[in-house]
Amino acid sequence: xxxxxxxxxxxxxxxxxxxxxxxxxxxxxxxxxxxxxxxxxxxxxxxxxxxxxxxxxxxxxxxxxxxxxxxxxxxxxxxxxxxxxxxxxxxxxxxxxxxxxxxxxxxxxxxxxxxxxxxxxxxxxxxxxxxxxxxxxxxxxxxxxxxxxxxxxxxxxxxxxxxxxxxxxxxxxxxxxxxxxxxxxxxxxxxxxxxxxxxxxxxxxxxxxxxxxxxxxxxxxxxxxxxxxxxxxxxxxxxxxxxxxxxxxxxxxxxxxxxxxxxxxxxxxxxxxxxxxxxxxxxxxxxxxxxxxxxxxxxxxxxxxxxxxxxxxxxxx
Amino acid sequence: xxxxxxxxxxxxxxxxxxxxxxxxxxxxxxxxxxxxxxxxxxxxxxxxxxxxxxxxxxxxxxxxxxxxxxxxxxxxxxxxxxxxxxxxxxxxxxxxxxxxxxxxxxxxxxxxxxxxxxxxxxxxxxxxxxxxxxxxxxxxxxxxxxxxxxxxxxxxxxxxxxxxxxxxxxxxxxxxxxxxxxxxxxxxxxxxxxxxxxxxxxxxxxxxxxxxxxxxxxxxxxxxxxxxxxxxxxxxxxxxxxxxxxxxxxxxxxxxxxxxxxxxxxxxxxxxxxxxxxxxxxxxxxxxxxxxxxxxxxxxxxxxxxxxxxxxxxxxx
DNA sequence: TTGTAAGCGTTATCAT
DNA sequence: ATGATAACGCTTACAA
Numbered sequence: 097x098x099x100x101x102x103x104x105x106x107x108x109x110x111x112x113x114x115x116x117x118x119x120x121x122x123x124x125x126x127x128x129x130x131x132x133x134x135x136x137x138x139x140x141x142x143x144x145x146x147x148x149x150x151x152x153x154x155x156x157x158x159x160x161x162x163x164x165x166x167x168x169x170x171x172x173x174x175x176x177x178x179x180x181x182x183x184x185x186x187x188x189x190x191x192x193x194x195x196x197x198x199x200x201x202x203x204x205x206x207x208x209x210x211x212x213x214x215x216x217x218x219x220x221x222x223x224x225x226x227x228x229x230x231x232x233x234x235x236x237x238x239x240x241x242x243x244x245x246x247x248x249x250x251x252x253x254x255x256x257x258x259x260x261x262x263x264x265x266x267x268x269x270x271x272x273x274x275x276x277x278x279x280x281x282x283x284x285x286x287x288x289x290x291x292x293x294x295x296x297x298x299x300x301x302x303x304x305x306x307x308x309x310x311x312x313x314x315x316x317x318x319x320x321x322x323x324x325x326x327x328x329x330x331x332x333x334x335x336x337x338x339x340x341x342x343x344x345x346x347x348x349x350x351x352x353x354x355x356x357x358x359x360x361x362x363x364x365x366x367x368x369x370x371x372x373x374x375x376x377x378x379x380x381x382x383x384x385x386x387x388x389x390x391x392x393x394x395x396x397x398x399x400x401x402x403x404x405x406x407x408x409x410x411x412x413x
Numbered sequence: 414x415x416x417x418x419x420x421x422x423x424x425x426x427x428x429x430x431x432x433x434x435x436x437x438x439x440x441x442x443x444x445x446x447x448x449x450x451x452x453x454x455x456x457x458x459x460x461x462x463x464x465x466x467x468x469x470x471x472x473x474x475x476x477x478x479x480x481x482x483x484x485x486x487x488x489x490x491x492x493x494x495x496x497x498x499x500x501x502x503x504x505x506x507x508x509x510x511x512x513x514x515x516x517x518x519x520x521x522x523x524x525x526x527x528x529x530x531x532x533x534x535x536x537x538x539x540x541x542x543x544x545x546x547x548x549x550x551x552x553x554x555x556x557x558x559x560x561x562x563x564x565x566x567x568x569x570x571x572x573x574x575x576x577x578x579x580x581x582x583x584x585x586x587x588x589x590x591x592x593x594x595x596x597x598x599x600x601x602x603x604x605x606x607x608x609x610x611x612x613x614x615x616x617x618x619x620x621x622x623x624x625x626x627x628x629x630x631x632x633x634x635x636x637x638x639x640x641x642x643x644x645x646x647x648x649x650x651x652x653x654x655x656x657x658x659x660x661x662x663x664x665x666x667x668x669x670x671x672x673x674x675x676x677x678x679x680x681x682x683x684x685x686x687x688x689x690x691x692x693x694x695x696x697x698x699x700x701x702x703x704x705x706x707x708x709x710x711x712x713x714x715x716x717x718x719x720x721x722x723x724x725x726x727x728x729x730x
Numbered sequence: 731t732t733g734t735a736a737g738c739g740t741t742a743t744c745a746t
Numbered sequence: 747a748t749g750a751t752a753a754c755g756c757t758t759a760c761a762a
Contacts, residue, residue: 097470097739099738099739099740100739100740100741101739109748109749110748110749110750111739111740111741111749111750112741112742112748112749112750113747113748113749115740115741116741116747116748119741123747123748124747124748125747125748128747128748142519142520143739143740144467144738144739144740145472145740146463146466146467146471146472146473146738146739146740147467147738147739147740147741147754148739148740148741149463149740149754150461150463150464150467150738150739150740150741150754150755150756151739151740151741151742151753151754152740152741152742152754153414153754153755154463155462155463155505156463156473156505156507157505170675171488171491171675174488174491174492174494174495175491177491177494177495177498178491178494181494181498181508182510184507185507185508185509185510188472188473188474188507189507190473190501190502190505190506190507190508191498191502191507192502193499193502202459203459303679303681304681307681329679332679333681336681339656339657340656358487358488358675359679362620362646362649362676362679364620364621364624364650364653414755416754416755416756417755417756418755426732426733427732427733427734428733428734428755428756428757429732429733429734429757430731430732430733432756432757433731433732436757440731440732441731441732442731442732445731445732460755460756461754461755461756463754463755463756464738464754464755464756464757465755465756465757466738466756467738467739467740467754467755467756467757468737468738468755468756468757468758469738469756469757469758470738470739731762732761732762733760733761733762734759734760734761734762735758735759735760735761736757736758736759736760737756737757737758737759738755738756738757738758739754740753740754741752741753741754742751742752742753742754743750743751743752743753744749744750744751744752745748745749745750745751746747746748746749746750
């Protein structure tokens, strides 16, 4: 194993100079700096993260605090997890999962939290010692990463309006969380803008439930109906409802989903959906938190990711 | 932060005695041992993994070597990843992903490999310096974790036979890998045992492809047909094919899937499937590898997980 | 059985 | 700008 000392010897400088070249290159004269770079390259030097962590009193552990009931089989959460893991691995950090039930958070260098309810800020988030980054919008001053939910639903709604639909139903998830409120707002704004009637249907995020609700609406025998759904899971249920009634997609029924993680491709016809870059958002969470740790908890601001409208067979021939 | 020294002082022993109580409790007299345990508890001592890793020259990094083209959005792989991460986190290990394209594996304490082709053993696996555990059966003497694929398909096949079906088609994935060969074998054994005719159909693992193939078979207008599928993804396509032709599931067409990770629940009717405990298998991989590292690479043997037949609406009313 | 001393590879601190 | 020294928390090797 090649160490700092080996590089120092090879470059005929002290260990400290090598350490400085790595951490504060600007504090070393250009000549020595080059010498050290060359020695590192020749010896194929790889810094020892463990030694650095020890002296800097770091645990090299990040906790992911999940405050909502999550279905670990959901590809959505899995992708987020993977994104975070990818981001952390670059700096040799390990990830640990913590839920509401865990009595203590335990020692760590930073926390990523998701699924907070209002009271959680006071009871949990504020109590946290290490730096925190949140997944999902908040107005309490915490750094966060989120997708532009309003814009996403607006794109989907505008899309079916452009296709000539004027009976447009919104199928949402019955959770009183900011992300849902924002999606509802996006829908309603577009509906108002085009002088259409608003139809909100809130339900459990289950394809079987949305199938039942959609069936009821479709049996009313209207001319052409569009469904703007708050998840791909809901959208898949609507697809099945239309098919069971022998209605043509997308000629008589248009359907849009939300997430674009996995289910959109499984559906037949394939779903038009609002894709969230979930994995990238996970990576951004990790990047942001690690940077924040480096800067001793300094405020960094937010990162809002732009969703992408992916147009497929459920809305267009 | 509470350290070994703090505990040592409190218990009025040397640091080494405390260290021994942690690592080799049997080498310390019962009296001192109890004293130390009490001190640790009183002070709420948490060992510093970083310091231990440094002196033991460990990287605290495990590499996951993925040798097949994988779709990271697949819930199956995501669950495996999550399982491994959960297993590693218990010992403060970090996980890094490596693919076939990575030029070097890089420094690490151990490797979990998956998706090997025959030539990979000689070219890659054998060259690995640190301990290795494989995901998926092999007969080269490497420790591995796998599910009993043959048993799984046999259960599914037996199940539809029990339902009175005697026209049973196997829908497989066109990959020449051990796991597929074993599933085919499971199907054929059961078919022979019951003196039925074997019908193999191999294809890409896509619901759209299986839908097309199933449609062709179903249009032949046989009495009752059962489809034993090698993945839930294939099974979902078959469900759609039957529904589009107006056939009744499970009265006229019975369908079984394989994996039981996520898609089985999305389908309508819900899928009868052979559930693999993917997350647990990931955790087992991590456990086994960490144990192997501790034992300096010693042979540990294999762990074969038993699949579970989950019976749902696609085969039974 | 228990303790002492040295050292793992790095960085902080202080001196030059 | 550069270097010497100590320290981070732990374990290995050896001594008592």
